[in-house]
Amino acid sequence: MKFLQEDSLHEECGVIGIYRNEKDAASLAYYGLFALQHRGQECAGIAVNHNGIVENYKGMGLVSDVFSEETLKDLKGNIAIGHVRYSTAGDKDVRNAQPLVAKYKRGDIGLAHNGNLVNSESIREMLEDDGVIFQTTTDSESILNLVSRHSRRGIETGIRNTMSLLKGAYALVITTGESLIGIRDPHGLRPLCIGKLRDGYVFASESCALDVLDAEFIRDVEPGEVVMIDKEGMRSIEPANWCQKHLCVFELIYFARPDSVLDGDSVYEFRQNAGRLLAKQRKLEADIVIPVPDSGIPSAIGYSKESGIPYGEGLVKNRYIGRTFIQPTQEMRENAVKIKLSPLRQNIEGKKVIMIDDSIVRGTTCKRIVEQIRKAGAREIHVCITSPPVQYPCYFGIDTPYREYLIGANKTVDEICEYLGADSLTYLGEEELREACGHKSQFCKACFNGRYPMEVPIECQPSEC
Structure with a gap:
């Protein structure tokens, strides 16, 4: 499925x-x-x-x-x-x-x-x-x-x-x-x-x-x-x-290229602001701030500027691989993550690392990345996400799982942190997200709060679909 x-x-x-x-x-x-x-x-x-x-x-x-x-x-x-x-x-x-x-x-x-x-x-x-x-x-x-x-x-x-x-x-x-x-x-x-x-x-x-x-x-x-x-x-x-x-807020968080401007909002500036607000939201002590490329890069830069913690490259992306998560077996899907992202040991070994990413859906990919960084010798790993927990499905053209498979809908932040194997986990708060959006009300954020801009179908269970 x-x-x-x-x-x-x-x-x-x-x-x-x-x-x-x-x-x-x-x-x-x-x-x-x-x-x-x-x-x-x-x-x-x-x-x-x-x-x-x-x-x-x-x-x-x-x-x-x-x-x-x-x-x-x-x-x-x-x-x-x-x-x-x-x-x-x-x-x-x-x-x-x-x-x-x-x-x-x-x-x-x-x-x-x-x-x-x-x-x-x-x-x-x-x-x-x-x-x-x-x-x-x-x-x-x-x-x-x-x-x-x-x-x-x-x-x-x-x-x-x-x-x-x-x-x-x-x-x-x-x-x-x-x-x-x-x-x-x-x-x-x-x-x-x-x-x-x-x-x-x-x-x-x-x-x-x-x-x-x-x-x-x-x-x-x-x-x-x-x-x-x-x-x-x-x-x-x-x-x-x-x-x-009600422009989909995930256009700014993840989908759009950082050099795009959507309805008057710079994608790059939004992502930098999200990172800056994450740093203000929770003070962390660390040696380096690293992004999960590519959408996490502007946010990691914003986090670094606000916190004063140096920005560095900690994950190297294979530019010749597209979105290869659809594979016939779970083992192959997990290997695809390893092929797509490789830790840069020289930058993270023995260090307290802040890892910036845009979202967590089921959590398996983030868990695998945390494991890779840990194996590369990181002393601590603090995961920071530039969006609130994804708790509701999208019906408007984004491929999200049924709610029972959304980790943000079924676990607390502490439980998610434990599942990931991270030392801490911070999501961008809804008020901080609103500030990153310039306090505008023109965005659909239903995947976070369940408030859809129109009537949507009652979610069926996987066995019924």
């Missing part, structure tokens, strides 16, 4: 959309996907639109594995949408790779989706009862079908009617006719920003993709907003209903 195999939080995917006056939009989408590779490492795809004809190329693997110079040359069009995906064990299938492309009454349509619908089963059942045949197991195909069937009076009407039926998280890029369309769910749970090219525009899950393309950041797509780009330029369709923004 997939949930029993995972011990880290995984973002489902990243999307990019390119509109150019020239025909070579695919190459820019390709480079943009490289910048978003951290958001999904198992599938990649690009669809291009040339005069309303949408063609698609996708496959399993990293962006560099899927595309070659020859395949990119064959993808001709001035509009392109791209997708990188993290798939779970149950649906690792090239058929679920995106973008999805189909023909409907008004022509060709392509769609790429980041997020997850909480009412996907009821929508799919409704469509299947009406005779719709599905080619994938993704909720993205349901969105594509809804847009198609509601577009008799035009794509704008189709999108608006579709959004009225969707419940959950979604950032979408769509191409049809001669348009590129960016959409964000009414709560803004998933990020999507807009950039200006010399000869066009970009939609991207993160601003770091704009930097790679030399695109000027314009703004973020607002919650519930539909942004349409065509030869007349860019125009916005305002949200039909007002909703409070």
